[in-house]
Amino acid sequence: MKLTNEELEILAILEENHRVPVETIAIQIQLSEEKVQQIIKKLEDEKIIISYPALIDWTKIDGKENIEAMIDVKVTPKRGVGFDEVAERIYRFPEVTSLYLMSGTYDLSVTVEGKTMKEIAMFVSEKLSTIENVISTTTHFMLKKYKHDGVIIEGKQDKDRRMVVSP
Amino acid sequence: MSLDYERYLANTANHLQPSGIRKFFDLAASMKGVISLGVGEPDFTTPWNIRETAIAALEEGFTSYTANAGLIELRQEISTYLEKSFHVQYQAENQIIVTVGASQALDLAFRAILNPGDEVLIIEPAFVSYAALVSIAGGNPIAIPTYASNGFKVTAKQIENAITAKTKAILLCSPNNPTGTYLNKQDLLEIAAIIEKHDLLVLSDEIYSELTYDEKYTSIVTIPGMYERTILINGFSKGFAMTGWRLGFLAAPPELTSVMVKIYQYTTMCAPNMLQHGAIEALRNSYDQVETMRQSYRRRRNYIVHALNSIGLDCHIPGGAFYVFPSIIRTGLTSEEFAEQLLKQQKVAVVPGSAFGESGEGYIRCSYATSMQQLQEAISRMKVFLEPLLVREV
Ligand SMILES: Cc1ncc(COP(=O)(O)O)c(C=O)c1O
Numbered sequence: 278m279k280l281t282n283e284e285l286e287i288l289a290i291l292e293e294n295h296r297v298p299v300e301t302i303a304i305q306i307q308l309s310e311e312k313v314q315q316i317i318k319k320l321e322d323e324k325i326i327i328s329y330p331a332l333i334d335w336t337k338i339d340g341k342e343n344i345e346a347m348i349d350v351k352v353t354p355k356r357g358v359g360f361d362e363v364a365e366r367i368y369r370f371p372e373v374t375s376l377y378l379m380s381g382t383y384d385l386s387v388t389v390e391g392k393t394m395k396e397i398a399m400f401v402s403e404k405l406s407t408i409e410n411v412i413s414t415t416t417h418f419m420l421k422k423y424k425h426d427g428v429i430i431e432g433k434q435d436k437d438r439r440m441v442v443s444p
Numbered sequence: 445m446s447l448d449y450e451r452y453l454a455n456t457a458n459h460l461q462p463s464g465i466r467k468f469f470d471l472a473a474s475m476k477g478v479i480s481l482g483v484g485e486p487d488f489t490t491p492w493n494i495r496e497t498a499i500a501a502l503e504e505g506f507t508s509y510t511a512n513a514g515l516i517e518l519r520q521e522i523s524t525y526l527e528k529s530f531h532v533q534y535q536a537e538n539q540i541i542v543t544v545g546a547s548q549a550l551d552l553a554f555r556a557i558l559n560p561g562d563e564v565l566i567i568e569p570a571f572v573s574y575a576a577l578v579s580i581a582g583g584n585p586i587a588i589p590t591y592a593s594n595g596f597k598v599t600a601k602q603i604e605n606a607i608t609a610k611t612k613a614i615l616l617c618s619p620n621n622p623t624g625t626y627l628n629k630q631d632l633l634e635i636a637a638i639i640e641k642h643d644l645l646v647l648s649d650e651i652y653s654e655l656t657y658d659e660k661y662t663s664i665v666t667i668p669g670m671y672e673r674t675i676l677i678n679g680f681s682k683g684f685a686m687t688g689w690r691l692g693f694l695a696a697p698p699e700l701t702s703v704m705v706k707i708y709q710y711t712t713m714c715a716p717n718m719l720q721h722g723a724i725e726a727l728r729n730s731y732d733q734v735e736t737m738r739q740s741y742r743r744r745r746n747y748i749v750h751a752l753n754s755i756g757l758d759c760h761i762p763g764g765a766f767y768v769f770p771s772i773i774r775t776g777l778t779s780e781e782f783a784e785q786l787l788k789q790q791k792v793a794v795v796p797g798s799a800f801g802e803s804g805e806g807y808i809r810c811s812y813a814t815s816m817q818q819l820q821e822a823i824s825r826m827k828v829f830l831e832p833l834l835v836r837e838v
Contacts, residue, residue: 286739297816304750305743435489442469442482442793444572444621 278323283308287316288325295329332428343390345374345419346397348405349383351412360384363410372400383415394418456579463572464799468783472793479822481810482793484621486685486766491726491733494684498722506717512709513701514542514693515720521727522693530653532665532676534695541705542715542723546651546679546692551577552704553647553675553694557613558583564647565606565614567598568801569769571621571649575801586611589803592771595760596623600634604642613645616664619652622800622809623769624745624762629662636667646674651692654683654734656764657742672697682765683734684726689719741766744812744819751823752810756834766813769797773806775833783808790825 280288286306290297299317303310320326335341352363360378367387368376375388387405391397397416406414422430450458465482472478489495513519519536526532534540543549550573558564558581566574568587575585588606590596603614616635618627627635639646646664653661665674679692694704708714745761745768752759752770759770772782779796786792797804812819 286743289736289739290743301747301816305747307746437487439483439485439487440469441472441478441480442465442795443484444463444465 278325280325283312284316284320287313288320291317291326291329332426334430336422343392344394344397346389346391346401347417347419348387348389348401349379349415349417350385350387350405351383351414352385353410353412354384355410363408366408367405370400370404372397456582460576460579463576464780465572465795468787468793468795468799471784472787475787475791478787478791478793479814479818479825480793481812481814481819481822482795483811483813484767485687485813486682486737487813487815488685488737490684490686490689490722491730493729494686494722494726497725498718501718501721506721508717510714510717510720512705512714513540514715515717515724518542518720518724518727519693521724522695525727526676526678526695530650530661530663530666532663532671532695534676535698538698539701540693540695541701541708542720543679543692543694543708544712544715545681545690546649546677547573547690548712549675549677549679549692549694550574550647550649551581552707553677553696554578554581554583555707556700556704557645561610562612563608563610565603565611565644566801567614567616567620569596569620569622569797569804569807570615570801571617572799574615574617583612584610587801587803589801590623590625591803592758592760592769592807596620596625596769597627597631598635600638603635603638607638607642607644611642611644613647614639615647615649617649617651618664619656619762619764621652621765622767622795622797622804624765624767626656626658626763627662627664628659628763629667632662632664632667636664636670639673640669644673646670648674648676650676650678652682652765653678655738655741655766657738657745658763661764675700680723680726683737684730685737686723686726689722691715691719691723741812744814744816747816748810748812748819748823751819752826755823755827756830757826766811768810768812769804769807770810771806772808775830777833779805779808786826786829790829792822792825792829 283306290302299310299313303313335343354360355362364376367373372389372391373387374390377386379386389397389400401414401416423432519540522540523534523536526534554577560582562583563586564578564583566585566587568589578585586606588598588602590598648664650663664670665676675694675696677694680686748768749759749761757770759768762768772779775782779798783794783796795809797807797809
């Protein structure tokens, strides 16, 4: 799908901060508010804007720290449906937070969230590896998140180091 | 025994005007919680690929001098860049010099062309360095004022009226600091005709050429008859967010570069080697990032122009750079008073227009190279500051 420059600009603004009022967007890209509203609606209807989640660092909140694991899964694709059917069986589990089909030495990359390591181990051994057509699983526990979805979570950020007034 | 230092100092240096910006810097720097619209540089940090390349160059030991005019690879990239982006042709071997910022390119140009008493036309309001650099090089800066009523554009007639037997060159800066005014092809054609008629040299400060918002940049060099008489000055500071790297360049006919490179070899030798490697990366692989920054400035320009007009400060929409230059005449304050009171009362730093020449009086320079959140906060503080001033008027 080809987007206009205005549509692309609106996406850039919302991707940075989806709470910018329509009025401000309209001024920033020199369109009427109605037009901006229309474009946003179109982008949502087309599922180009899928949702407006907040990026939350749960590790900062006592009692809410989750454990995450990335699991490499090898599967035998099924005649007629390929990987899609197995994938669906996996992504329907609420513990699964992301699922990608990969090229390379394994097929599916599954991200799972749980309260404890044990909980995740249980999910892998009892739910994931027992699915028909799953040949093997390799589980990697995530130790630290440095960057997520383009946002640096732990580490050095660029600071504004400019002098207050300059020529 | 205390010395009479006056006796030792050179007259020209001793009598240089201190920059009007300096005073505000001192005041603003001493306060906490200031939102600054006074910063003349990008709010982006240099793109990481450029920084990473310079770090690698340092690790690999690129710590020696380079050729005076700069690394040949960098000059080749500059040559390609000028051709691709602005459709102007310069030979890497003998027409381009890599300098320590556009600032030094300006200095080299003035030193290379000015004899004592030669006049240089400067369109004001103007970047603070021009007049001082002309004086240091022994010339006389001649200001031509411009006005909001004409979008701060100079007219051919004004230029013609300012020309004397001693006029040697004219300095053009588009997009302009502090007004943001962009001279389009039509404007340049008119100016070029006068320049040719009076056989002047042109110093074209194109440091903001990456930052035009309504049309693609036109360099005066592309106007027939101008290439032979122009020293093109540009750099990495603004478009690539590399102010602290101190890297710029100039391009000119070989008869001029050969003289400038002589001055350069005795005063500076060359620009820092490892940083020049970063600049090569900037020109090879950063156009997407430059474009992203450009769009971000454009959105903020549109916001701040709208917001300033709506709180009562008349402001035209500038074609480039990251400054707006609203009128504060309605407040009855001078631009210095305005800037000082705004800073003290509401902790918003702006630069008084008078710092950029007499015709800047009655205006302030606001830089919008600051986050949208900060811009919005600055506007609401300015609104509070303006209310009593603008009520009194009615
Ligand atoms: C119009 C103009 N020319 C030149 C310069 C200096 O640029 P550089 O950092 O390349 O020395 C500036 C910086 O503020 C500027 O605004």
